[in-house]
Amino acid sequence: MSERLRPRDVALLAEESPSTPMHNATVEVFDPGDSGFDYAELVRLVQERISFVPRYRQRVQTVPGRLANPVWVDDDRFDLGYHVRRSALPRPGTLDQLRELVAxxxxxxxxxxxxxxxxxxVEGLAGGRVALLSKSHQxxxxxxxxxxxxxxLLDTSPEPKELGLDEWRPHGDPSPLSLMAGAVRDSLTERGTVTATARSTTGSVLRGVAGAARSVGRVADALTNRAPLPGxxxxxxxxxxxxxxxxxxxxxDYRTVRxxxxxxxxxxxxxxxTGALRAWLMTRGESMRGIRQVRAVVPISVIDDEMEATSLGSQIAPHFVDLPVWEPSPVVRLHQVSYSFLAHKETGRAVAASRLTSISGFAPATFHAIGSRVAARERRSYQLCVTNVPGPQAPLYAAGARMLETYPVPPLLEGHPLAIGVTSYDGHVYYGLTADRDLLPDADLLGPCLQEALDELVDSATGGRTRAPRGRRKRKTETTQ
Incomplete structure (x- = not known):
């Protein structure tokens, strides 16, 4: 029997629009070396491993008359070549060109x-490197x-595991009559089906009304030549x-500061x-007026029997923190942020980073996706979403090719033109920032601002005495904008 989408899943689909695609993405850079890792090898790898995530061969099927929530059904025309695509940069491709393609x-x-x-x-990167850009709907x-x-797709050893091809065959495409019959059956046998359907339908109507109201408001502002209130x-x-x-x-560097x-x-x-936002806001001049803090949501892993557990062994909950962008001292900013998390740590519900990094496979991409789902439910309560997920500190491989870098690309929610994802991996910390191209045309400045904010914190910890020469540090902590 087909599995029915839950109300929160239906809500995510209903909230999607051309300006707010609800998918998470990840960019990973690999060194193929002598592995022979190419497009054909990637297709073979995906075909071999996709059986572990059967939903990746299913699509969303609506029910006629919206008698119940949509269901997941096997895609009877599933085409792996459609989903696994090939692209290239003009050689030798730079990271700047890569991020433009990703955008x-x-x-x-x-x-x-x-x-x-x-x-x-993505082929053509300098040094013979290649990149994988994956995007999956929330x-x-x-x-x-x-x-x-x-x-x-990733292994802890350059010797890939040979699992062989699976014998998947799609179930027949359900007819409209069978979908309606299933909806009636579920409504009679499952208590939550009617409630879930009503909640989803009501939510869809309310979101439509709210969207129409926002559109009318923007039109009225344009006709009356009235600018939005500053904020x-x-x-x-x-x-x-x-x-x-x-x-x-x-x-x-982060360990030195800690x-x-x-x-x-x-x-x-x-x-x-926080330091990067402060520096960036100061470059905007008058934009800094009246801004003392930025309200951020930071989805975190917790231990809570009352919450819905993930298959990864923990729950994800929103944590709100006010980032003190008005504070000039980097050390004071650090202590204020630390204090915000102190109460959470003292509850005993916090999950240690070592527990997350011990999860089998490269779980950060999954945790970023879950964090974005949590943030979507709370989007009216914050200005910025920051998902920070610790990853393994040993190299990982795809079909024998070593992964060198990994950058999360979080989605933007309506009204939130900036989102930040952070992943630590193999001795580095990788920031991925997504910004609205039109609303934040100067977002590229956030890249150098992040590096400068970190340098400022390291200087406060070392007194500037033990730092490597600036030229060497640039090679070690490369920034791409």
Whole structure:
């Protein structure tokens, strides 16, 4: 029997629009070396591993008359070549060119008539490197029934595991009559079906009314020549185009700051984000007026029997923190961020980073997806979403090719033109920022601002005495905008 979508999944689909595609993405850079890793090998790898995530061969099927929520059904015309695509940069491709390609691809919504995911094999990077860009709809990756496909493609050893091809055959495409019969049956046998359907339908109507009201308001403002009230520069209506910023930093720098000032690596990362926002806002001049803090949501892993567990062994809950962008001292900013998380740590519900990094497979992509789902439910309560997920500190491989870098590309929600994802991996901390291309045309400046904010914190911890020469550090902590 086909599985029915839950109300929160239906809500995610209903909230999607051309300006707010609801998919998470990840960019991974590989060194093929002598592995022979190419497009054909990627197709073979996906074909071999996709059986571990069967939902990646299913599509969303609506029920006639909306008698019940849509269902997941096997895609009887599933075409792996459609989902695993090939692209290239002009050789020798730079990381700047890569992130421009990524920005254009993530700006496009996924085709709802097919399984909601795509992977791009990008050739032509300098040094013979290649990149994988994967994007999966938030409704697809829930952490319970489905994890991100990228999690099952990577191995801890350059010798890939040979699993062989599976014998998958799609079930027949359900007829409209069978879909209606299933909806009636579920309504009679499952108590929650009627309630879930009513909740989804009501929510869809309310979201439509709210969207119409926002449109009418914008038209009225234009006709009366009335500008919107001034507010935060990271709140506003979205366009259909995105900008992607990627920054690589050294994990050792965060540990140096932690050892000198206390707290956790997570605290230092958020203090770095705070310092970067402060510097960026100051470049905008008058935009800094009246802004003392930025309200951020940071989805975190918790232990809570009352919450819905993921298949990864933990729950994800929103944590709100006010980032003190008005504070000039980097150390004070760090202590204020640390204090915000202190009460959470003392409850005993916090999940240690070591527990997350011990999860089999490369789980950060899955946790970023779940964090984005949590943030979507709370979008009226914050200005900025920061998902920070610790990853393994040993190299991973795809079909023998070593993964060198990994950058999360979080989605933007309506009214939120900036989102930040952070992943630590193999001795580095990788920032992936998604910004609205039209509303934040100067978002590229956030890349250098992040590096400068981290440098400022390291200087406060070392007194500037033990730092490597600036030229050497640039090679070690490369920034791409």
């Amino acid at each position: 254009r691809i993530v700006s496009r919504p996924l085709d709802r008539s097919r399984p909601l995911w795509e992977i791009y094999f 409704v697809l990756v829930d952490g319970m029934h489905t994890v991100d496909l990228g999690q099952v 935060s520069p990271i709140v506003g209506p979205l366009s259909q185009q995105r900008r992607v910023i990627a920054v690589r930093t050294d994990l050792g 050892e000198a000032h206390g707290g956790t690596v997570n605290d230092v990362i958020l203090a770095t984000v």
